[in-house]
Amino acid sequence: MSHKKEMALHIAMYPWLALGHFTSFLRIAINLAQHGHKISFFMPTKTSLQFTSHNLYPDLITFIPITLPPVDGLPSGCETTNDTPPEAWSCLMTAMDLTKDDIDLHFARLKPDFVFYDFAHWLPEIARKHKVKTVYYLVSYIVSIAYTCTPARKTPRGKLLTVEDLMCPPPGFPTPAIVQHPHEALIVAGACSLVWGGITLQERLTVCIEECDAIGVKTCRKLEGKYCEFVERSFGKPVLLAGPAIPRLSSDELESCIDSWLKGFDDKSVVYCALGSEFVLDKEQFQELVLGLELTGRPFLAALKPPIGFTTIESALPEGLEEKIKGKGIITSNWVQQKQILDHTSVGCFMTHCGSNSVSEALLSECQLVLMPQVVEQFIHARLLSMDLKVGIEVEKTSNGIYTRDAIHNAISIVMDTDIGNEVRNNHLKWKEIMQKEGLEDYYVSTFIQDLKHLIE
Structure with missing residues (x-):
């Protein structure tokens, strides 16, 4: 122009x-x-x-x-x-x-x-x-x-x-x-x-x-x-x-090691989980999250910070999990190319903390949305997406605000395998079309x- x-x-x-x-x-x-x-x-x-x-x-x-x-x-x-x-x-x-x-x-x-x-x-x-x-x-x-x-x-x-x-x-x-x-x-x-x-x-x-x-x-x-x-x-x-x-189109190609790993799975089968570049979970919530992802039986890629008190992801993992998910799950603390990952044909579900930049990228993707807000404005963003726009499913929390592995497994199963998931997908596609007009x-x-x-x- x-x-x-x-x-x-x-x-x-x-x-x-x-x-x-x-x-x-x-x-x-x-x-x-x-x-x-x-x-x-x-x-x-x-x-x-x-x-x-x-x-x-x-x-x-x-x-x-x-x-x-x-x-x-x-x-x-x-x-x-x-x-x-x-x-x-x-x-x-x-x-x-x-x-x-x-x-x-x-x-x-x-x-x-x-x-x-x-x-x-x-x-x-x-x-x-x-x-x-x-x-x-x-x-x-x-x-x-x-x-x-x-x-x-x-x-x-x-x-x-x-x-x-x-x-x-x-x-x-x-x-x-x-x-x-x-x-x-x-x-x-x-x-x-x-x-x-x-x-x-x-x-x-x-x-x-x-x-x-x-x-x-x-x-x-x-x-x-x-x-x-x-x-x-x-x-x-x-x-x-x-x-x-x-989000502006990037000419950058997805990192080759991530791309080749994702290509080893069926279309729309991989769960991608990211909670933002700065948020840090405590050990209990971190372990419940990764165990919940493993419980789905689906391949997953999680971009997470090491939990509070830990310097590496590996040292914070539940005992035996690293071996259990080998080849099927990646948990990394490295920066990842989120937009390219969401656009990858193998990625079918995005578990997001509902930060505003991630919400914009999520609405323009074709991934099913699982909402896991962590702080301040993210709680109301999640309600907007789940209750008003009806484009995602929130993970249910315990009364003290913990996301359990079973609740995480359940939310992913709902959006990926049920009629509710189909309704959410249709609503999501409608909003994607509106925003991309x-x-x-x-x-x-x-x-x-x-x-x-x-x-x-």
């Missing part, structure tokens, strides 16, 4: 320092650059080098390196949640907050029209000083914000959401049947109360949304229109839809750009 000269926008971006957030922001940056708009993308120094090869429009997307200041408790050289121990993420947030003056100087020099951000609650104040419009850009699906939405819950400013609050949707929520289970609400309430950079995470995100000029989200109206409208009414902010953020993404990106222009006119 040719670059359009007319009223090109200049957009600064500063996402939370996590690879999944950088990836989501870069997707919308590429879509905007494809239409001729300029992007100044703030990113820590070493991390910006990692993303250079992913920049499809280097003439329009500029990575601006940011040096994180030293913070007590933050190991030297850490720049993202991927290279920072979880117990030091609060220190990472403090380091990001301490870049405020640098960002102020960059704004004075660059004079962007917009800044897209998510966790930096201080950005709107700087932006107003430089007459820059602000977009709170969501890397999750908007249903998760709609569910926790504090204005709709009429939660007084400064009062933390409780477990009881979070077990029920807010008044007027479009799908009242969607709820969080007690153990999930406990996890989310705990996350809300985390103090990062001297402010609770709930208050930080509330300020981020309340102080922005608009909310941006990578979704489309057919998928989440009712939740977009609910958030728009609740916060009194325009919600701008950037489209379904279809020719011209859909370009329509949304064009509309998104027009909405941005209206904000500055």
Whole structure:
């Protein structure tokens, strides 16, 4: 597509320092650059080098390196949640907050029209000083914000959401049947109360949304229109839809050793399991998961981190399992090419943690979906997929939130071998067709750009 000269926008971006957030922001940056708009993308120094090869429009997307200041408790050289121990993420947030003056100087020099951000609650104040419009850009699906939405819950400013609050949707929520289970609400309430950079995470995100000029989200109206409208009414902010953020086709071929292993099995027979690049299970849940995969009798490929307290996958496996699954199961802690694996003819089932990037890839695959959410927004993403869109089956949990081997076996069996699985498959194919409709993404990106222009006119 040719670059359009007319009223090109200049957009600064500063996402939370996590690879999944950088990836989501870069997707919308590429879509905007494809239409001729300029992007100044703030990113820590070493991390910006990692993303250079992913920049499809280097003439329009500029990575601006940011040096994180030293913070007590933050190991030297850490720049993202991927290279920072979880117990030091609060220190990472403090380091990001301490870049405020640098960002102020960059704004004075660059004079962007917009800044897209998510966790930096201080950005709107700087932006107003430089007459820059602000977009709170969501890397999750908007249903998760709609569910926790504090204005709709009429939660007084400064009062933390409780477990009881979070077990029920807010008044007027479009799908009242969607709820969080007690153990999930406990996890989310705990996350809300985390103090990062001297402010609770709930208050930080509330300020981020309340102080922005608009909310941006990578979704489309057919998928989440009712939740977009609910958030728009609740916060009194325009919600701008950037489209379904279809993962870009990669020219990279699947690693030959994985490809040849998968080719040894029948079409649609292999179960692929992945819980994200950062999440770590405890030993009990890790062992229940791998035993559940083995119990199905199906070939499987699991991309998992070694569980808490272990440095290797092999040392954490139940006794005798490694020998038992030889030739039929692979459990690896290495990074894998998820998109290529999901597209492989031998892969028929995707067990996912329901992270937003994985959900996008899952909806565009032909794999049956088994849902195993682990943290915060993933619980509501899983309900969206299983209860609203009806494109997957959730693994049932015990009352204390454990996924047992039998429940894992049962969920996989349901989607692969039953009439319910056929219904799920048909629904999934319907949504895949909707999201892949020719011209859909370009329509949304064009509309998104027009909405941005209206904000500055």
